Amino acid sequence: MLKGREALYKCSIVLVLLLSSILAFPLPVQASTLHALLLRSDPQAGSTLSQPPKVVRLWFTEPVELVGKPIRVYAPSGAELAIGAASVHGLEVSIPLLAQQKGTYLITWQVVSDDTHPASGSFVFHVSYVAGVWASTTSGNTSQTGFWLQLLAHLLHYLGFALGFGSLAFLLLVLRPLTLVSETIRDRILKLSNYGLLLLIMAEGVSLIAQVVSLHPGGAFDSSIAEGLLLSSFGRVWALRLAAALLLWILLGIARQDYFKSGIAMLILGGALGLLDGTASHAINSLLAWLALLANMLHVTAMGVWLGGLLSLLTLWREKEIQIQRRAVILSFGGLAAIAVIELVLTGIVMAWLYEVRPTNIFSSVYGLVLTAKAASLFIPLLFVAISRKNQHAHKRWWWLELLALLGILSLAATLVTLPPPS
Template structure:
């Protein structure tokens, strides 16, 4: 029996460690920037009046987290941006030529942040401005880990409420005291409330991209006023109301009535429904169906696992053979229905979120889903064995093997809960396949300063990808003053693939500034060589390596 207990404890411990140590995808956003106007890296002839961002899902704005920087680094946006469904519109001021930088951070329909940045140019490209306040920063790793742990504890709290309350109200023998299982139920309430409060707190740095204690009162107000905040406040209220109604049941005074149990059931359904309203189902292509399916999945999990905890922790050690002969067959039927609902709902939801076979094997979400399915298959095999033991127990009594089997079920399902806590923080395969991870439209670029004894050359090449690339050159004396250049010559070569030097046509813009365009046909580390002639007899060459992806 001690070995069985150790197995259950090890499963719980491993589950917590998995929730803490398993990384989510590099970005935690669950939607994608589908398009923009102007497009990323575009060169438009005239300054636009607005910038439009179109996402794959409806989004909510984060105050102060959308900006457009002019070529000189000043703010080019004016007023507050507006949002209509999937489209965000930013009004602009100013008509200066050069490269602008758009950075954004919004909240997707499933409560996850979407952050990114991209440049566009008016008239002619220039060196992209640098944002002093990076609104497109990712999620702090500590915040991401804390959210996963909070979700895990929330799931644990839910199953410690629903399953035990059902057992206490319908299966608990009258002669057994309720103090110990009552403490278990109160622990469930404590975990659920603590998880909800932690979720509200963590949503602030999660939304703003700051550290664990980042953000201010205005950011917290923004979270409380969002859909996520409203749902979490409803969860807290419903759980508190359920705690008041469940007190007579835990005390065993008989003060609970049928109407109380009916209201408690309604509150339980309402509480369970708050989970899908702040997760992937709310942004599903068939949101109403996904929300119902996810609620059924979660409720079935809570009934099954919560009942197993009561069975393992209290009924099998304390109930006599006669009582177990009556309880175990009923519990077995409950477990069969709950597991059936769990598998059916989980399969349906997986089909919606994964969408394709390729998404199952090529995305983090799909691979985690396969891990979860494998663990569930293991648990179902143990559950089938437990059911046979229950049938034998009802006939002659074999509670010790039943308890061992239940311990294995609990240990494995603790790991499943951890995988689920990570899974809900991972972009679904249907959105991961729609564009860059996390919906970021961040351009790649090459920025370097190449030096020799004669001059310093500031080089910018973007987007640093296969195809057409813009090159900007600024020449300076070693002391930092502009260097007049008489003639500019540049070549691009890929020695690793025996690509001979390609001439880069350069256009002299000012005495120390030149621009050019070059088509790089394949990925690799391209060698750019620049020769600057500064007089009739003086010239010098510098070189740099540009990674093209």
């Protein structure tokens, strides 16, 4: 019997490693990974004109905001041309241009889409003939460094959310009804929440760097771009997220005097932060924005409660008060986690419908493949939960595997937020 359990445990480790290998597989960062896509331009990319254009026009798939110098034009000599102020009319961005040289011109552009994600790219056109320093240049898109930094920022944010608010949900919804909130347990939960606070703040720092790097033509940090970003829709969401983190910090200080009232306030703050996250996701551009925002909030909070609760349980496992009532704690948290799983499934289905993810797109786009992997991966931690119920003396071992699987799913979720749904 023991050998059978050890074999099952080793098979489970293989499953977790398989999920990790999916996450480690490099994603292609092409034009399809941008949230606002360049539909067409005038002059067209790669075209040859008889006379230099007087205006450069770009059309995008959705309304955009201008950041820094949204359009730069470089002459065949390599020098940047002086251009007029850019203007936005619906989906069109245009700038007046005074060009005289013959040869190949380079145009770079950078904008922020409605869901606060950066989009940038470049293309060339020719006047009379191909010549100059840009003659061998091809069209380009957002940097891979920027993409991976965005993904890291989302992952840190979700981890911070789970630790910051999920652990508090465990304290109020599991431990308090069982009268297991001693001073030691309360302090350990608040310490977890403080770790979450630190991750939330770190996430915003990485997010700002990621946005700037994604928009800069050379993939470097530019203070002028950062200044423009802070004045855009991204900057508003960024500031509100930081404000939520600072408010959590204040409430955590109050919690040492009255953990219940401040805990309720912090859970409300977590719900508000989950709603705010929706404004920086695909929800803002979905069929029914209000329903997508609500579904996104419930989805994020459900994952936070499940992951944060599991981390709290593992942290408190050896505490004397918990050891005495372990079975009651496990049953109570099991019910809470079951509700979170149902919420994750239902809201995931709603969001997939609202984002118009068609069956034909599931295997023909990066977004569809990641979405499929995330949905399939949900069965792995559920399998560990089922096994742990049958192996009453090995709960903790299976919970560590459940935790690793949840972290893998969280990474896939961060990838989905970074990628756009297929158009």
